[in-house]
Amino acid sequence: MAHFEKANNLNEWLDQRIGLNTLKRVLNTEYWIPKDINFLWVMGMVLAATFGILVISGIFLLMYYKPDTNLAFDSVNYTIMSEVGYGWLWRHIHGVGASIVFLIIYIHMFTGIYYSSYKKGRELIWLSGMGLFVAFSAEAFSGYMLPWGQMSYWAGMVITNLFSGGSLEAYALVEWIRGDYVPGDAYLTRFFMLHVFLIPLVIIGLIVLHFGTLRLPHVNNQEGADIDYEEAAALYKAGKKKESKVIPFSPVFLSKDIFVMGVYFILFFYLVFYHFDFAMDPVNFDPANGLKTPAHIYPEWYFLWSYEILRPFSKDVGLIAFAISQVALFALPFIDRSPNVAPAHKRGLFQIWFWALLVIMITLTALGKLPPTDPLFAAMGLVFAVLFLLMGPALFIITMFEKKLEKGA
Amino acid sequence: MxxxxxxxxxxxxxxxxxxxxxxxxxxxxxxKVDANGNEIIIKSHGFTYDGTDDIAEAERKGDAALVTKKKAFWSDVATVSKMTGNAAAGEAVFANCMACHNGANINMGGVIPPNLDHAGAIYDKNYLIALIKDPAMASNVDHKYADTSTHPMGSIKFTVSDNQQIADVVAYMQEHKAGEVTPKEAFTEACVRCHAVRYTKTTQIGETPKFKYKKDELAHEIKVIEEQDKVKAYMGNLPPDLSMMIRARGAHYLETFIENPQGQLPGTSMPRVGLNAEGYEKVKAYLSEAGDPSKKAREELGPWVIGFFIFFTILAFFWKKSMWRDLH
Incomplete structure (x- = not known):
């Protein structure tokens, strides 16, 4: 038992019991962040804030939503949208947030790739981040089922069908997942459970892990410089702030965080109030009807690139290509053989590879929504899907021959 | 930077x-593309009707006889439109209309004949003329009927056939069946015989009243189902509930579809209803109230929330400045 003295104030009282001052020091005032960063370094905190907003708006929606195929559509579109005070606001925040969170995730990911932030001790940051990407995808998909509109139903039908494994014809597995032959009440209630309980729990766990993996290797910086944190921290604490290469998380990094978040929230609420349609597909305002297939079935924009890798091939090849594309990005730290941690513009061919990856993924995203009945779009879909799959081997080869950069360059 | x-x-x-x-x-x-692969541009004509779309559709079908028929029909309509109608004489002709359009809410030949209380205000003049001349041609569903007289309103051919009579009765409607019209009235007269709106408790037989006894409520429900069965038999399918239509379709789609259903959905059994610009605005207002009632609150609250974050960002900017001042 530790020694306890009479505390003079709440801070002391808490410090004796949970080590408040140590916590503050370790997590805030002496958690060192490199000084050489730009606003892209704030995207992690922007994601955390957006997740918070999704949780809060979700809690309000959860109070009125009814997971029942007969009631779900009207509980969202009538009860929440017109009877509940500010129900419309929470719903639009939740809908726009669910879409915008993926934009930020993609920016966050491409930032990591550009600055080689997945290399040399930072592999687990990348892997836990990819785990979060998968968990967010599952969260988005399960949430999309809940309003029980036409697109909920038919996207659910198409995606669960993928588990039949093409020629394996594993329909028993599909039925097990659905709890029925087609999406119905059992299907809706289990996706409701996943969306409001199990997946959020997994996401919270992964966020903690993601932050944890960041602690020892530290955040990367704009030049990929190897910083001696003890030396830099000592300089900062000695008041030599100009000479030190680091800043404390709180309040210095946080002040940048809060400013960028402010800019982000201006954009976010502009979308919530005036431009929410992109996140709430009109087709989903038609109630689910199992007898009426919509003319075009497509996923939300953030799944389009992987959907397009599935589409242009024959059934089995398509499924295999799709499966590879889902796990390919996990392998990034291990495919990249380069000895350098540096921004792409200092890594020769890697720079070309980076921009090619971005262009290929945006092109696939666009093609995923364009009708494949047009022969030009179908041909482009095939070409770009193959290009995407070749990007892995290409990275392996170009990074094998990448020269080691001089230190301090 | x-x-x-x-x-x-x-x-x-x-x-x-x-x-x-x-x-x-x-x-x-x-x-949408035609047989030669050229894009068909579907655009609104400002809720006026002169048969342009109908003739273009017939041309695309390559049916020369149909093109001639449509051209002749709409040029007749234009001729009547130029004639001067006598509202007083039209009142007598209108008595013929009252035989069916009497507000009794009884299905006749597939649908309940709509109430005409504001017909002169919400429908286009040319459309009314066309409708009296030939209901199937006017509403652009002539492909459904071998002969117009099989249209539920087909008998009009035998009762009002003279061009002057048509001009008179349209003049009568424009003078006496007009006046101030609410969104609800416009919507009820133009849409409700086929479409229900469950969010406003409206069915094909009108607004559902409150019932004291369960028995009466069930009896009403049966009446609704019976009416829906008749509409279903006539239209081929039960026309969709319009509660969320304002959000399920974009502004452009709604506007062009209501003006000419065949343009957006070739072959549909939905007739053109012939709303004029004012009538359409009223119907749209009604649909917005049913499916997007928060629009006003949204637009009022938006500037405050965004303004708050602009203020927040300005303060954050100065805080950041002060924090980073002595770092470089």
């Missing part, structure tokens, strides 16, 4: 992606 350059790159790729998956993809998805 490096940060602004990076921001420009991020913004460029985000907006490019947005353009490709929203405006561009939706245009490509809903594009």
């Amino acid at each position: 490096r940060e602004l350059k990076i921001f420009a790159v991020v913004a460029f790729f985000s907006l490019l992606t947005y353009y490709l998956v929203e405006p561009y993809a939706h245009h490509e998805m809903h594009k």
Whole structure:
């Protein structure tokens, strides 16, 4: 038992019991962040804030939503949208947030790739981040089922069908997942459970892990410089702030965080109030009807690139290509053989590879929504899907021959 | 500044992606092409009716006889439209209409004949003329009827056939069946015989009253089902509930579809209803109230929330400045 003295104030009282001052020091005032960063370094905190907003708006929606195929559509579109005070606001925040969170995730990911932030001790940051990407995808998909509109139903039908494994014809597995032959009440209630309980729990766990993996290797910086944190921290604490290469998380990094978040929230609420349609597909305002297939079935924009890798091939090849594309990005730290941690513009061919990856993924995203009945779009879909799959081997080869950069360059 | 350059790159790729998956993809998805692969541009004519779309559709079908028939019909309509109608004489002709359009809410030949209390205000003049001349041609569903006289309103051919009579009765409606009209009245007269709106408790037989006894409620429900069965038999399918239609279809689609259903949905059994611009605005207002009632609150609250975050960001900017001042 530790020694306890009479505390003079709440801070002391808490410090004796949970080590408040140590916590503050370790997590805030002496958690060192490199000084050489730009606003892209704030995207992690922007994601955390957006997740918070999704949780809060979700809690309000959860109070009125009814997971029942007969009631779900009207509980969202009538009860929440017109009877509940500010129900419309929470719903639009939740809908726009669910879409915008993926934009930020993609920016966050491409930032990591550009600055080689997945290399040399930072592999687990990348892997836990990819785990979060998968968990967010599952969260988005399960949430999309809940309003029980036409697109909920038919996207659910198409995606669960993928588990039949093409020629394996594993329909028993599909039925097990659905709890029925087609999406119905059992299907809706289990996706409701996943969306409001199990997946959020997994996401919270992964966020903690993601932050944890960041602690020892530290955040990367704009030049990929190897910083001696003890030396830099000592300089900062000695008041030599100009000479030190680091800043404390709180309040210095946080002040940048809060400013960028402010800019982000201006954009976010502009979308919530005036431009929410992109996140709430009109087709989903038609109630689910199992007898009426919509003319075009497509996923939300953030799944389009992987959907397009599935589409242009024959059934089995398509499924295999799709499966590879889902796990390919996990392998990034291990495919990249380069000895350098540096921004792409200092890594020769890697720079070309980076921009090619971005262009290929945006092109696939666009093609995923364009009708494949047009022969030009179908041909482009095939070409770009193959290009995407070749990007892995290409990275392996170009990074094998990448020269080691001089230190301090 | 490096940060602004990076921001420009991020913004460029985000907006490019947005353009490709929203405006561009939706245009490509809903594009309609004719037999030669040329794009058919579907546009509104401001809720006036002169048969332009109908004739173009017949031309695309390559049916020369139909083209001639449609041209002749709409040129007749134009002729009557130029005649001067006598409202007083029209009142007597209108008595013929009252035989069916009497507000008794009884299904006749498939649907309940609509109430004409505001017909002169919400429908286009040319459309009314066309409808009296030939209901199937006017509403652009002539493909459904071998002979117009099999249309539920087909008997009009034998009762009002003289051009002057048509001009008179239309003049009568424009003078006496007009006046101030509410969105609800416009919607009820133009749409409700076929479409229900469950969010406003409206069915094909009108607004559902409150019942004291369960027995009466069930009896009413049976009446609704019976009416829906008749409409279903006549239309081929039960026309959709319009509660969320304002959000399920874009503004352009709604406008062009209501003006000429065949343009957006070739072969549909939905007749053109012939609303004029004012009538359409009223119907749209009603649909907005049912499916998007928060629009006003949204637009009022928006500037406050965004204003708050602008203020917040300005303060945050100065805080950041002060924090980073002695770092470089």
